[in-house]
Amino acid sequence: MAKLTQPSWLLACAIGFGISTAIAQDNADQGASVDDYREMTYGDRDANPALLVVDRGEQLFKEKRGPKNVSLETCDFGLGAGVVKGAYAQMPRYFKDTDRVQDLESRLLTCMTEIQGFDAADVTTKTFADERINEPNMDIEALAAYVAVQSDGMKLNPPADHPKEKEAIAMGEQLFWHRHGPLDFSCATCHSADGKRIRLQNLGNFYTAKDAQKTMGSWPTYRVSHGLARNMQHRMWDCHWQMRLPDLEYGSPMSTALLAFLSHQAKDAPMVLPGMTR
Known part of the structure; x- marks a missing residue:
């Protein structure tokens, strides 16, 4: 293999440095653009577009629906019937x-089937809006956004005392x-070290409390790139899709x-809800 002369070597280094600098600048510019958007809207929290989804979720939550024609106002999310x-x-x-251990979305599914009489298969036929066709958020997405936002300003503190809660945490790890x-x-391929990114997207290290808290405390979130409010079930599904895995079942024990x-x-x-991310 031919050796580079000194001028050629210096040129190659300069080009490589220029490319790295350009990528870093693009990444910084992209982050700044989202920060600007967040400042213009989320800076005034009443302007977050996700609040429109929250309002719709409240209407759905209190509306008498399903074969049993009742609302979800008696659903128990762990703090007693009707306490959100x-x-x-x-x-x-x-x-x-x-x-079993349930997250918000799987619990909503339980209440919609048990209290309102919906068929689970019908509810989960489509659970996520498609940004490619400007589709509005699905009902269960709106419901999740409404219930979640009732924890705005609080601290995330899921119990870990019951044997099945401990089992779920261990299985999740x-x-x-x-x-x-x-x-x-694996999830850890992208989210177990500092300074990683995919394309120009910075990736959080969920083995540090700081990154884990930043993410988990701000979902459901309005995703600027989607133009939609997204919940954590969608985040789990989307990560699995990006790993080219079979679709993750909505509200499954795995998720x-x-x-x-x-x-x-x-x-x-x-908890700063609803959040806003790229």
């Missing part, structure tokens, strides 16, 4: 009536590290275990 204030900040958690799929990826582990990592995170 602070409930999201203490989820995922164990529920005696289902004998195993899943976080488990490599699988055609790309041989709940991952969320139990991540919430445990983010314990005491200040």
Whole structure:
């Protein structure tokens, strides 16, 4: 292989440095653009577009719906029937009536089927809006946003006392590290070290409390790049899709275990809801 002369070597170094600098600047510019957007809207929290979804969720929550023609106002999210204030900040958690650990979305699904009489298969036929066709948020996304925002300003503090809560956290940690799929990826591939990114997106290190808290304390969030409010079930599904894995079942024990582990990592995170991200 031919050796580079000194001028050629210096030129190659200069080009490489220029490319790295340009990428870093693009990344900084992109972050600044989102920060500017956040400042213009989320800086005035009443201007966050996700609040429109929250309002719709409140209407759906209090409306008499389903085959039984009742509202969700008697749903127990862990603090007693009908109590939504602070409930999201203490989820995922164990529920005696289902004998399993549930996150917000899987609990909503339980209440919609048990209280309102909806068929679970019908509710989960489509659970996420598609930004490619400017589709509005699905009903269950709006409901989740409404319930979650009732924990705004509180600290994330999911219980970890029941044996099944401890089991879910431990299982979630195993899943976080488990490599699988055609790309041989795990959650930890992207989210277990500082300074990682995919394309120009900075990736949080969920093994540090700071990054875990920043993420878990701000979802559901309005995603600027989607133009939609997104919940953590969508974040789990989207990560699995990006790893080219089969679709993650909505509200599945697998997704709940991952969320139990991540919430445990983010314990005491200040809840700033709804959030706003790229």
